[in-house]
Amino acid sequence: MLLNSYHNGYSWSDNILDGVREALHDEHVDVDLHIEYLDGKRSSTPLVHDRYRELLRAKYADQEFEAVVATDNLALRLAFAWRTDLFPGVPIVFAGINDMEMETVSGENATGVLENVDIAETLRLAKRFHPWAKRVVVVGDNSITGLAIRNQVMNAAEDVQDIFSFEYITTAALDPILQGIKNLPEDAILYLIPSYYKVEGTLYDAGEVLEIVSQSTDRPVYSNWKFLLGHGSVGGRLISGWRQGYEAGKYTAELLRGAPISSLPVIEKTDNQYIFSYPRLVEFSISQDLLPPGSIIVDAPKAFYEVSKDVFWSLLVSFVLLSFALVLLAINILRRRRIEHKIINQLSFQEILMDSIPQLVCWKDQEGRYLGANRSFTEFFGIKDPDDVMGKTDYHIMKEGRFTEWVAALDREVLLSEKPRLRVRISLTGPGGETVWLEMNKVPLYDAQNRVVGTLSTAENMTREINLERQLLQSQKMEAIGALAGGIAHDFNNILTSIVNSTELALMDLDAESDTAQDLERVLRAASRGKRLVQQIMAFSRPSQEGFQPTDLAEHVRDTVNLLQPSLPRNITVNATVTADPVCVMVDPTQIYQVLMNLCTNAFQAMRDTGGVLDVRLEDVYLDPDHARELDMQFGKALRLVVSDTGPGIDQEIMDKVFDPFFTTKGKKEGTGLGLSVVLGIVKNHGGAVRVKSRPGEGATFEIYLPARQAQSETCDTDGTRPLLSHARILFVEDDPDQLITTPRVLASLGFDVTTAARGSEALDILAAGRTFDLVITDFDMPGVDGVELAKRLAGHYPELPIILISGRNQAKKRAKNSPNIRRIVEKPFGRDELADAVSHVLYTQE
Secondary structure (H helix, E strand, O other): OEEEOOOOOOHHHHHHHHHHHHHHHHOOOOOOOOEEEOOOOOOOOHHHHHHHHHHHHHHOOOOOOOOEEEEHHHHHHHHHHHHHHHOOOOOEEEEEEOOOOHHHHOOOOEEEEEOOOOHHHHHHHHHHHOOOOOEEEEEEOOOHHHHHHHHHHHHHHHHOOOOOEEEEEEOOOHHHHHHHOOOOOOOEEEEEOOOOEEEOOEEEOHHHHHHHHHHOOOOOEEOOEHHHOOOOEOEEEEEOHHHHHHHHHHHHHHHHOOOOHHHOOOEOOOOOEEEEEHHHHHHOOOOHHHOOOOOEEEOOOOOOOOOOHHHHHHHHHHHHHHHHHHHHHHHHHHHHHHHHHHHHHHHHHHHHHHHHOOOEEEEEEOOOOEEEEOHHHHHHOOOOOHHHHOOOOHHHHOOOHHHHHHHHHHHHHHHHHOOOEEEEEEEEEOOOOOEEEEEEEEEEEEOOOOOEEEEEEEEEEOHHHHHHHHHHHHHHHHHHHHHHHHHHHHHHHHHHHHHHHHHHHHHHOOOOOOHHHHHHHHHHHHHHHHHHHHHHHHHHHOOOOOOOEEEEHHHHHHHHHHHHHHHOOOOEEEEEEEOOOOOEEEEOHHHHHHHHHHHHHHHHHHHOOOOEEEEEEEEEEEEOHHHHHHHOOOOEEEEEEEEEEOOOOOOHHHHHHOOOOOOOOOOOOOOOOOHHHHHHHHHHHOOOEEEEEEOOOOOEEEEEEEEOOEOOOOOOOOOOOOOOOOOOEEEEEOOOHHHHHHHHHHHHHOOOEEEEEOOHHHHHHHHHOOOOOOEEEEEOOOOOOOHHHHHHHHHHHOOOOOEEEEEOOOHHHHHHOOOOOEEEEEEOOOOHHHHHHHHHHHHHOOO
8 A cells, every 4th residue: 555645646746656666667576556645735634534544444444455655744644543453564664754753663663765855955055056145034834744844944954054044934825925025135045845825715736836936036946856846946956756756665675575674774865966947047147167066957958969971961962952042042032122122112202102192092902901091091080000901991990881881882883883983072970070071083993904903092071162162152041041031020020010009009998808908918919929039030130239248158158057957857968068267258148048048949859759968068269270261250269159969960951951040840839940040140240150060860069159259348247137937837835815826926927837736735746746847836834734844745756846935934944944955935925026036046046
């Protein structure tokens, strides 16, 4: 039986086993060898040992052994402990035993080979290699073998205490070792005892541990075991596991042949060899002259070796023939090089010429793969280098699918027809999201046999020319329509004046409660709507600059968005970003409000069914001369007001008509078609420009450019007359019948949409039914659910809904302190102006 302390695959014990087998073979002994692995490196506990003992007892109950071989300390210790039960009287041969006194085997019917490593000699060599080294850091584990070797190291330390001091890292975990060697002193080297470590369920053997340690430090690592060489150890006077096993195998053969065990003394030391790792010698600049005589160097580059005469002459003849062929090739290469030099010069000139052309130039093969492109082409499509397009197709380098399909179809048409296509225009989305127009020419490419082998394309960016052309046409069209609209508005005003005057005179002669009077009141209301329509026409045709005043445009935009936001449905999110510096500019704040409201209203109507995001931005821009000329503005600093939505977008076919008066895609009851034309008239009146970007399904973006004209006054009127939103929705809750009639009429006269509730519970039912409101005004003192209790219940379900509390009691203020959704308290009695101020504060002021 061979008791192996460790497991199959551990190099040290496998080498011992190989030595035992080879010795038995060399001694010509026929052996039935039973091998048992105790797995001491990975699982070594008394419980495991007891269970293994029971296993062996059951397994070999009917088996008698003539000899037991124990490899390493654990196997020998257990063999001594188990021999009475398992193999009484059987001699024991051991190998690889560390730190054992001779008295231990006295009278035990045992002999073998001790693992006495020459640690002191290895450390003396290390001192020779590294004169700067003054201390040795010894790394090992807490296993039986590890502690035994540690004792051997401590004994060796006494022999070299004049040249080294020693530090010990003995632990069962790998992390403390790596932490300990992380900041080694400059004069330290490492000495590694073969150890196993488990990290997060993974077991690392001695070779892997040595590799991890050597890779974690820049200091040389030494060890005395040959099987660790090649894993990061420098080398030294190394012990061989195979030699230990071979000596133990020879002793076993002697015992089996009948030799008494007393004639086989314990071998205290086997021959150790000087063996070193070539890569480590190079890494630490260790000269081979410092190595002891007869040293073995492993992993060194292989030297040139001698070959047979036949091979030599074959090589020589081959070399002569190859040399002759090489001379011929050299002459040919020189000729070709002169030709290539000319070609390179021509290609270099052509490349410089192509890159200097502002047009986009590219050429492809019949499969649509790029054969080349100039720098204008690659810069336009955001490609770093022209070489990056080689061998690729449009689908690899272009992001817009519609344009890619169009180009591919045009290539196929040119290849099939073998005829050029000239001055073909196409639009695509540029790198910044803007619409870009290209005018493209495609011609077939021919080879030397006049066969079509590809296409050559040139394209010119026509965006600026097309925009200027459209701007001129739009300006001419708007000028003509404006003149017509101005004349219509003038005549319409005269007609409305007669209607209004005649109606007011007729009302003076009638009873106010009569049906005729009510009919005439409706006439006046219709005339009022006509008056507002005429005002929009006049703003479009002849906008006035009388309302221009110093205005902080940034603050004005913020206020307008705050006014608009409460009235929008909850499925529309409003984002307002103002990055422009607060600067006083000369604008008409009312007209700018109308511009922003018209654009936002259009965006809201586009998204009201599906919801979306309404984005409003005001930012500083600088117009260079080219951009300013395109916008028909003065170059320099300007302000850009952007209103974008995520709605269905604008069809390209009607893009040129959106600013035409009375052009609309809405129903008859939703718009007059004057909204965008009024926007254009107001912006032009301010010396600005309007640009629209849209694609179907991708929303619409309107950009308003305004000159940043500095106001002469340093004081900006950011408040002004703030218009109220006539469509804000208010829920009024009051148990008093008179106030339930009069207060809603006051609110209605201020322009609000009012719904009434006579009790707090009725208000909760209205809200639970799905009705939405921008504000709740409630009386404090009501039966059942009073005003404060109503606010608390609403806070749980509608936390964003503001509340105004009406009361004549001091108790209301105390109780309202704990209700953050109560934004204002109005004390009775109150008038129309007080109520208007409270509603305006809550709806249109950010807290």
